[in-house]
Amino acid sequence: MCLEFTEMCQADRDFIYAVSTVPTLPPADILVINDFWLPVFAPLHPASGKVVVNAARVPKGQYFLYSRVDRIIGVSKAVQEAIIQQNPNLASRVTSIPNPVNTQIFTPSSLPKPEREEKVVLYAGRIHPEKGLHLLIDAFVVLSKKFPAIKLRIVGPYQEHQGGGGQSYLQKLKLKAQNLKIEFLEPTFNPHQLANFYRDADLFCYPSLAEKGEAFGVAPLEAMATGLVPIVSNLDCFRDFITEGMTGFFFDHRDNCAIGNLVETLTFAISNPEITRRMSLAASQKASEFSYQNIAQLYLNTFKELLHQPNSGEHELGLDPH
Incomplete structure (x- = not known):
């Protein structure tokens, strides 16, 4: 019960944040969102540009609300498939781009691993x-x-x-x-x-x-x-x-x-x-x-593609121009 109450309070805070934030959004060509309620309201803002939802978590039932967004990027194919299962109408607008790893820090040892009995x-x-x-x-x-x-x-x-x-x-x-x-x-x-x-x-x-x-x-x-x-x-x-x-x-x-x-x-x-x-x-x-470079390029390619597609307003009422 306490957990459910906490989640309800968080949802209320997210809703208030979204409603109060949308009018203050600066003009943009691409707006990337990682929030529960902003994808519902941001496409209604005339200067929001292309609205992209970064889906870094497994969906919890909210994607039927996101009919107006231009693209949803799941962090894995599993997330992508879960979103499509939840709202099949979004299928053409959902893709996946994985998280990066810092390949400058996380590198193999420059020296051979010493032989040891302990594993x-x-x-x-x-x-x-x-x-x-x-x-x-x-x-x-x-x-x-x-x-x-x-x-x-x-x-x-x-x-x-x-x-x-x-x-x-x-x-x-x-x-x-x-x-x-x-x-x-x-x-x-x-x-x-x-x-x-x-x-x-x-x-x-x-x-x-x-x-x-x-x-x-x-x-x-x-x-x-x-x-x-x-x-x-x-x-x-x-x-x-x-x-x-x-x-x-x-x-x-x-x-x-x-x-x-x-x-x-x-x-x-x-x-x-x-x-x-x-x-x-x-x-x-x-x-x-x-690597950061490779994953960043995937995002840039996606943004470039979006800029040549119809505006997010055309998704209103669930219409899909893609």
């Missing part, structure tokens, strides 16, 4: 139930019996104001991790330090369970950029940059054998270093396609 599996991201860390630790219990020298390193924020699951969830994980080689490290917001965490690891595991919350997944892409092979849950958003057995591995997180599936996938990756070594190179090459 480090890394998770970097929010410490929250929807990220599946309890599943990862349960799998690690089994995995550590097969590979006694293996270590799990968990890096990320747990505090609720930083998107984490709170102190209680962290303590639950630490209780599961007792007597295991599992490290919980403080979050870092320094990209250079984060890149070093990736480079020091042998595998990256991101077992997200967020069916309606995971829109893209930057962390696995950052890991790939450093040459780290990712093991991820079977969410569609990861398929924009991970190909099974070539640039990473998937495990089925949806059935009753999810823990066993993850153990099996991690076991294969650890037991076949020659395969993961080849995949490491392919992963970093794939991640290089998501």
Whole structure:
């Protein structure tokens, strides 16, 4: 009930913000919006230009309201398809452009990784139930019996104001991790330090369970950029940059054998270093396609195309000139 009340209050604030902001919008050729209500009202402003919605989250039912916008750019093909499913009339105006990764910072090590008996599996991201860390630790219990020298390193924020699951969830994980080689490290917001965490690891595991919350997944892409092979849950958003057995591995997180599936996938990756070594190179090459320069060019190409199309006003009442 408290969560529903909070969401209602946020929706009210968003509505007030949109209504008060639209009259103050400066003239523009392209207006990019990342807001709930602005896409409803901004196309009514005579100087708004082409209205583009940047859809960085899985849709929550609002896209039937956006009949007047010129373009919707989903952050992944999964988001694009979810929007079209919600409002098929928008199909010709929805596309996807992925998030970028800083390929100047997230790069493979310039030195060969030293041979060591200990293998480090890394998770970097929010410490929250929807990220599946309890599943990862349960799998690690089994995995550590097969590979006694293996270590799990968990890096990320747990505090609720930083998107984490709170102190209680962290303590639950630490209780599961007792007597295991599992490290919980403080979050870092320094990209250079984060890149070093990736480079020091042998595998990256991101077992997200967020069916309606995971829109893209930057962390696995950052890991790939450093040459780290990712093991991820079977969410569609990861398929924009991970190909099974070539640039990473998937495990089925949806059935009753999810823990066993993850153990099996991690076991294969650890037991076949020659395969993961080849995949490491392919992963970093794939991640290089998501550089700031490349993604910026995709946006510029989209904007250029829009400027040669009819005005957003023609979408009024759901008419589609495309």
